[in-house]
Amino acid sequence: MASTGALERLRAGNQRAVLSLLAGEGPMSRADLVRASGLSRTTVSSLVAELIGAGQVIETDDRARPHKGGSGRPPVLVRLSAPTGGVAGVDVGHGHVRVAVADRAGTVLAEDHALVDVDAHGTEVLDRTAAMVRALAARSELSVEELQAVGMCIPAPLDRRSARIRTGIMPGWQGLLPGEELERRLGVPVHADNDANLGALAELHHGIARGRHDVIYLKVASGVGAGIILGGRLHRGASGIAGEIGHVQVGEDGHVCRCGNRGCLETMVSAARLLELLQPAYDTPLTMERLLALDVEGDAGVRRVLTDAGRTIGRAVADLANSLNPELVVVGGTLGGSPTLVEGLRGAIDRYAQPDTAAALDVVPGALGVRSAVVGAVALAIARVAAS
Ligand SMILES: [Zn+2]
Numbered sequence: 001m002a003s004t005g006a007l008e009r010l011r012a013g014n015q016r017a018v019l020s021l022l023a024g025e026g027p028m029s030r031a032d033l034v035r036a037s038g039l040s041r042t043t044v045s046s047l048v049a050e051l052i053g054a055g056q057v058i059e060t061d062d063r064a065r066p067h068k069g070g071s072g073r074p075p076v077l078v079r080l081s082a083p084t085g086g087v088a089g090v091d092v093g094h095g096h097v098r099v100a101v102a103d104r105a106g107t108v109l110a111e112d113h114a115l116v117d118v119d120a121h122g123t124e125v126l127d128r129t130a131a132m133v134r135a136l137a138a139r140s141e142l143s144v145e146e147l148q149a150v151g152m153c154i155p156a157p158l159d160r161r162s163a164r165i166r167t168g169i170m171p172g173w174q175g176l177l178p179g180e181e182l183e184r185r186l187g188v189p190v191h192a193d194n195d196a197n198l199g200a201l202a203e204l205h206h207g208i209a210r211g212r213h214d215v216i217y218l219k220v221a222s223g224v225g226a227g228i229i230l231g232g233r234l235h236r237g238a239s240g241i242a243g244e245i246g247h248v249q250v251g252e253d254g255h256v257c258r259c260g261n262r263g264c265l266e267t268m269v270s271a272a273r274l275l276e277l278l279q280p281a282y283d284t285p286l287t288m289e290r291l292l293a294l295d296v297e298g299d300a301g302v303r304r305v306l307t308d309a310g311r312t313i314g315r316a317v318a319d320l321a322n323s324l325n326p327e328l329v330v331v332g333g334t335l336g337g338s339p340t341l342v343e344g345l346r347g348a349i350d351r352y353a354q355p356d357t358a359a360a361l362d363v364v365p366g367a368l369g370v371r372s373a374v375v376g377a378v379a380l381a382i383a384r385v386a387a388s
Pocket of ligand 1: 246247257258259260261264
């Protein structure tokens, strides 16, 4: 039998889950909360009653958000009580910085992005990012002091305990603690996570994975990573680096990877690798944009390379799916925009995963495109404020 302490911890954890769902999604009905949290109707009902008693949650007449399912009389919605101040989301990509300032309900008030050579210049990028946050806060009629948290996306695995970027991935960031550095510049708590985890959070709260519980989100762009949602929550693993599917070995004597190993998945399917494979067959310099356009136009060479890339990724995802039995695989990142790659990926899952595992899952492109990381960073900031 569980001890009283264990039950209290469980209850507190469930309360945080409800608060973070309301923080991420805005007003929800109790039925929505049951669906999104995976908790029982009785548990949700009693948690909501407690939170209303504690003044943290109120019932609302807000009917602005459409009812997400079912028919019949419109449900009573609950929302976080009187959220004030705001949050910011920061997406540091390999070649860009995107910043959004949002209210506590997650509505983006101002957003901007800049093209920057991020990997080579850690300190300068952090200075510029802090300046963007200040400017956007001002544009949202908030002072930086009114920001309660900043979510920060880093395009590399972050060690949860040391908060350092794992060595070898971003040369200009060696020894830097990105979250701490941005926090020092802004004077606001900064919570950092990687792009695949935040993409997963974004699709879970605001995109194609809403209401789903067991989801693999793949980010396929200049690298390959996965964000894993289990039981409706992001699974970060013991040290925060779960989902590093890009470094699964697919070729014993393949190319040397930026992580130091050989034959990693992302050495075969990264955006740069695909462009390098295709370039000799084209007269003009190929870009990712052009490659995606050629896919839609039906270009045979482009489709061949994208199908092969999808199959290579799908082979690794099939093993992960066999272990996790997800209901949904979301393909995000630049290459998630290629229907041919998504189809190749689906084909390899059907071929290599157990038939029941393959039949239980859908494979879909992400809904949030280039904004997924910044939307996820905002959701992370809101969740951390709600849980604090
Ligand atoms: Zn690697």
